[in-house]
Amino acid sequence: MSTxxxxxxxxxxxxxxxxxxxxxxxxxxxxxxxCGLVYPVRDGIPVLLVDEARKPS
Incomplete structure (x- = not known):
């Protein structure tokens, strides 16, 4: 896993x-x-797309 x-x-x-x-x-x-949006990190690469972000719960 990359950091x-x-x-x-x-x-x-x-x-x-x-x-x-x-x-x-x-x-x-x-x-x-x-704003609380949560962005995934896949294979050590941040996916900084608003469409891919999860809204705060």
Whole structure:
């Protein structure tokens, strides 16, 4: 399993609201700290498409 680099996490933002993204412990999802959308991480690659994001529950 690949891990997301700190450099990548420092520059990517939520494509919907441009908020900061936080990675979960398993590094399988990124959660926007502003709007709450949850983006999947597949094979170590963040899928930053609003259509692929899960709405906050």
């Amino acid at each position: 997301l680099s700190e450099e990548l996490l420092a520059i990517i933002v939520c494509p919907d609201c441009h908020g900061e993204l936080a990675v979960d412990e398993g590094q399988t999802e990124l959660t926007c700290q502003s």
